[in-house]
Amino acid sequence: MQPQFPDVAFLTELRRDLHTHPELRFEEKRTASLVGEHLRRLGYEPHTGLARTGVVATLDTGSPGPAIMLRADMDALPISETGKAPWASRAEGVMHACGHDGHTVMLLGAAAALASDPPSYGKIHFVFQPGEEGGAGAQVMIDEGLFRLFPTDYCFGLHNWPALPAGQLAVRSGPIMAGGWRFVIEIIGKGSHAAQPHLGRDPLTVGAAVVQEAQMLVARRTDPIIPAVVSFCIFDAGTTDNILPERARLAGTLRALAPSVLDDLKDGLQHLCDGLAVAHGVTISVRFHQPYPVTVNEDMATRLAGKAMQALEAAEGGPAPDLNIAPSLASEDFGFMLRQKPGAYAMIGNGSSSKLHSPDYDFNDDVIQRGVRYWHTLAHICAASAAAG
Numbered sequence: 001m002q003p004q005f006p007d008v009a010f011l012t013e014l015r016r017d018l019h020t021h022p023e024l025r026f027e028e029k030r031t032a033s034l035v036g037e038h039l040r041r042l043g044y045e046p047h048t049g050l051a052r053t054g055v056v057a058t059l060d061t062g063s064p065g066p067a068i069m070l071r072a073d074m075d076a077l078p079i080s081e082t083g084k085a086p087w088a089s090r091a092e093g094v095m096h097a098c099g100h101d102g103h104t105v106m107l108l109g110a111a112a113a114l115a116s117d118p119p120s121y122g123k124i125h126f127v128f129q130p131g132e133e134g135g136a137g138a139q140v141m142i143d144e145g146l147f148r149l150f151p152t153d154y155c156f157g158l159h160n161w162p163a164l165p166a167g168q169l170a171v172r173s174g175p176i177m178a179g180g181w182r183f184v185i186e187i188i189g190k191g192s193h194a195a196q197p198h199l200g201r202d203p204l205t206v207g208a209a210v211v212q213e214a215q216m217l218v219a220r221r222t223d224p225i226i227p228a229v230v231s232f233c234i235f236d237a238g239t240t241d242n243i244l245p246e247r248a249r250l251a252g253t254l255r256a257l258a259p260s261v262l263d264d265l266k267d268g269l270q271h272l273c274d275g276l277a278v279a280h281g282v283t284i285s286v287r288f289h290q291p292y293p294v295t296v297n298e299d300m301a302t303r304l305a306g307k308a309m310q311a312l313e314a315a316e317g318g319p320a321p322d323l324n325i326a327p328s329l330a331s332e333d334f335g336f337m338l339r340q341k342p343g344a345y346a347m348i349g350n351g352s353s354s355k356l357h358s359p360d361y362d363f364n365d366d367v368i369q370r371g372v373r374y375w376h377t378l379a380h381i382c383a384a385s386a387a388a389g
């Protein structure tokens with residue numbers, strides 16, 4: 001039977017509606033309610049309330065087979081949109097700058113496509129996840145029983161990717177997104193007159209030393225084969241130009257593609273601050289927060305995703321998939337799911353749009369159909385590969 005794909009015009013309209021009404025992490029009430037309403041209309045009985053606003057629907061073929069989880073994220077970012085599209089955000093200071101509006105409708109489209117053309121074996125769990133942006137919503141769903149309530153063999157994720165041609169699908173085995181830590185460093189010294197630095201303990205010059213020396217952690221303390229980065233994004237000190245301040249505050253992020261390298265960076269930054277505190281007679285406290293694991297794609301799941309991409313290209317043409325895309329040092333909370341279950345996180349090209357998290361970014365509606373068909377094909381390929389043994 002030919003799958004009855006949902007109407008693309010309908011999904012586009014829904015995507016734009018979500019874009020106009022973005023919601024921040026764990027506040028995706030309107031989005032979750034729309035998702036639930038559409039799932040019910042398709043005949044699903046969605047489970048709601050995991051991680052506050054998470055929605056999960058299951059398609060059970062009734063025949064034994066693999067249970068796969070397809071996941072979309074729903075939250076927006078605290079960014080003021082500068083784009084002028086008629087569907088631009090109407091929520092002050094909030095926008096869908098990461099395309100999670102597109103992810104949500106692509107998965108809803110897949111739920112529709114698979115309801116009318118289900119595979120012969122197994123189960124499919126459709127997961128609409130809150131709080132991906134800095135909220136570790138995936139981990140919150142897991143903590144609240146996601147895998148206990150919905151036993152799963154393989155997890156799959158899909159993110160739009162502006163650097164790739166529109167509709168191109170991409171995946172790789174092994175690490176695909178970095179693990180990371182955010183950090184805040186407080187340096188407390190002793191304020192003094194700018195002309196009498198010897199009577200104080202200047203936290204600003206110590207802060208400058210921290211920023212400089214921390215670059216050595218990547219250059220000399222970690223394996224150069226494994227990508228890693230230390231970035232300071234906030235350096236806050238002082239009130240005027242003739243007083244040396246008492247305090248300085250720095251904040252930033254550590255990223256790496258291997259958990260061991262991430263541990264080395266974290267330990268190294270702590271030791272560096274401890275040493276500089278002693279050397280310069282100041283107090284330095286380092287607080288690490290928002291740990292994100294490395295997103296590591298499992299081999300078998302990656303092969304299934306790759307097979308789905310190739311089958312789609314063979315059936316419909318379009319850009320050839322990239323089955324060995326370069327990893328990114330951005331991070332993604334789908335890594336929490338992949339720590340528990342084998343799976344694969346893939347990308348879909350967003351074409352020549354602005355970069356993710358920029359104020360003029362927008363999801364490319366032309367790729368909605370490709371995304372829906374990827375999910376649909378993947379579900380069929382997973383069921384068929386299990387049937388083949």
Ligand SMILES: [Zn+2]
Binds near residue numbers: 097133356
């Ligand atoms: Zn994002």
Ligand SMILES: [Zn+2]
Binds near residue numbers: 098099100132159
């Ligand atoms: Zn995102």
